[in-house]
Amino acid sequence: MARELSSQVLKSEHRAVAKAISIVEAGGEPSRKLIQELYPHTGKAFTIGVTGPTGTGKSTLVDKIVGEYRERERSVGVLAIDPSSAFTGGALLGDRVRMMDHSLEKKVYIRSMASRGDLGGLARAARNTIRVLDAAGMDVIIVETVGAGQTEVQIASTVDATIVVLMPQLGDEVQAFKAGFAEIGDLFVINKSDLVNPAKTIYNIASGLQERDGWRPPVLKTVAVKGTGVPAVVDAIEKFRKHLETGSLREKRLSKRIQSELVDAAFSDFYHQTVKRLGDQKELDALVGRVVKRELDPETAASRLVEIISKLGEHA
Ligand SMILES: Nc1nc2c(ncn2[C@@H]2O[C@H](COP(=O)(O)OP(=O)(O)OP(=O)(O)O)[C@@H](O)[C@H]2O)c(=O)[nH]1
Ligand SMILES: [Mg+2]
Incomplete structure (x- = not known):
């Protein structure tokens, strides 16, 4: 689907362009696939x-x-x-x-x-x-x-x-x-x-x-x-x-832009994935409960959460 749409975009078909923009606006996997097709032509x-x-x-x-x-x-x-x-x-x-x-x-x-x-x-x-x-x-x-x-x-x-x-x-x-x-x-x-x-x-x-x-x-x-x-x-x-x-000023500026884009996009994806995966875990609830009851301070709880998150990664 992404391939067909991208070939229409390359032919500057207005309706395809409109559709493609809606897809990248919505983000997620469909956007990623489309950009993968289009990027070599940009x-x-x-x-x-x-x-x-x-x-x-x-x-x-x-x-x-x-x-x-x-x-x-x-x-x-x-x-x-x-x-x-x-x-x-x-x-x-x-x-x-x-x-x-x-x-x-x-x-x-x-x-x-x-x-x-x-x-x-x-x-x-x-x-x-x-x-x-x-x-x-x-x-x-x-x-x-x-x-x-x-x-x-x-x-x-x-x-x-x-x-x-x-x-x-x-x-x-x-x-x-x-x-x-x-x-x-x-x-x-x-x-x-x-x-x-x-x-x-x-x-x-x-x-x-x-x-x-x-x-x-x-x-x-x-x-x-x-x-x-x-x-x-x-x-x-x-x-x-x-x-x-x-x-090479344009390229230098572009490299800087791409670098911040990659870091932003990766962190954002990581954040959303992590929040989603944490939602399926009881550990976060347990940590929150302990901080609420003052059995644990928030700083220590946060560092425990980092450990929990890195373990999530190991089982991915
Ligand atoms: N007198 C005068 N009015 C202008 C000029 N350029 C724009 N305007 C008027 O200023 C108003 C605002 O113009 P816009 O082009 O919408 O301004 P904008 O910066 O895009 O506005 P926002 O997107 O809302 O921030 C409109 O009524 C325009 O007609 C100008 O050179 N002279
Ligand atoms: Mg305006």
């Missing part, structure tokens, strides 16, 4: 993360970036990760509608993913969704996330380039920088430059940035609703792509 796409505070115009900008890439005859996959849907149970329609402009075209695939409670699970689903889109032949894949929390940092560590979208601020304090965006951006965009003159914000941000791996992140201004400044953003992305490809 690695061609350039992946871009777009993040920033709520309402700075990320979706609008992504939509315009898609348009610009289409003009340059590149196919584009978009994955919008919506944090607020944790409460509504589905991705916000607003984003979908706004980003629909291009979804009817042949060379564009747009997908929203509801963020769930399980942080590691989301990053894993996002990584594998990127792989599906990559295998489907998308030249560029854009992932939109909101904020600078753990999710965004994790997502930022799954892409080749991260764009941080901010707005011009009144006053000279650049709040966003305190929120940890400076570290994750390869490129900064001050959007909504039609509302307030962005010069001061640009200056403040640019002066707070440091060169990393021979790259000083540029700070660009846009008016996403009008598309102003968008070609320059895409030029800057392409320049960064070239920069990554000189030397």
